[in-house]
Amino acid sequence: MELDVLSIVAHPDDTELTCGGTIIKMAEAGYKVGVLDLTAGESGSRGNAVLREREAAKAAKVLGLAHRENLHLPDAGIEDNRAYKLKIAQRIRALRPRTVILPYWEGRHPDHYLTGRIGYEACFLAGLSRLPLEGRPHRPHKIIYATYYVPVVRPTFVVDITAQLDKKLKAILCYSSQFSPRKDTQNLFPARGNLRETVGSLARHFGLMIGVRYGEPFVTREVSQVDDIVNMPVKSV
Numbered sequence: 001m002e003l004d005v006l007s008i009v010a011h012p013d014d015t016e017l018t019c020g021g022t023i024i025k026m027a028e029a030g031y032k033v034g035v036l037d038l039t040a041g042e043s044g045s046r047g048n049a050v051l052r053e054r055e056a057a058k059a060a061k062v063l064g065l066a067h068r069e070n071l072h073l074p075d076a077g078i079e080d081n082r083a084y085k086l087k088i089a090q091r092i093r094a095l096r097p098r099t100v101i102l103p104y105w106e107g108r109h110p111d112h113y114l115t116g117r118i119g120y121e122a123c124f125l126a127g128l129s130r131l132p133l134e135g136r137p138h139r140p141h142k143i144i145y146a147t148y149y150v151p152v153v154r155p156t157f158v159v160d161i162t163a164q165l166d167k168k169l170k171a172i173l174c175y176s177s178q179f180s181p182r183k184d185t186q187n188l189f190p191a192r193g194n195l196r197e198t199v200g201s202l203a204r205h206f207g208l209m210i211g212v213r214y215g216e217p218f219v220t221r222e223v224s225q226v227d228d229i230v231n232m233p234v235k236s237v
């Protein structure tokens with residue numbers, strides 16, 4: 001398989017929440033998009049692994065994914081160890097993505113930031129030929145980090161998801177086991193009644209940064225190249 005985009009996340013629903021609009025937009029543009037969920041989210045306070053995998057399969061259809069799989073690492077147990085990095089690297093070799101989306105490398109939940117860190121190292125390891133891995137070496141061309149869970153980080157760029165917000169909300173709603181019946185403003189997963197307001201207001205915040213209605217934020221480690229300074233998007237004044 002040769003994917004154009006691969007989102008590597010700790011839990012099913014992380015992709016939908018942090019970069020779902022961007023994933024939908026790329027799938028709509030005809031790109032082959034995949035998701036690699038590292039855990040089944042079995043340690044979450046709501047739902048269970050079987051239920052969450054069923055929900056993830058349903059959400060995959062809404063996102064328009066060409067591929068989705070689960071590595072079944074322990075939830076709330078992502079570690080910076082070689083075995084996990086090689087497992088992810090093996091899947092990168094098999095799926096051969098051009099662009100990889102990772103969670104930002106800092107944050108509140110260790111599973112999230114550790115996925116960002118070991119995901120990066122797995123991308124590197126996948127390109128080394130003398131490792132105990134099957135298949136041809138492969139290194140993604142681009143790694144971008146979704147910063148939606150860490151909104152204090154200033155994004156390198158924002159993707160306009162104005163036309164994709166409704167579908168993003170629909171994909172999030174597939175995870176019905178995660179919704180609390182009561183108002184729960186502490187949980188990252190918004191309460192059902194507040195979904196449009198919570199997800200929409202953050203997306204609005206990032207959209208404003210680039211002068212559109214709704215957006216999703218990303219960071220890159222490297223500097224971007226510009227060849228045409230006459231046709232640059234986003235107004236300065």
Ligand SMILES: [Zn+2]
Pocket residue numbers: 010011013014112
């Ligand atoms: Zn998560």
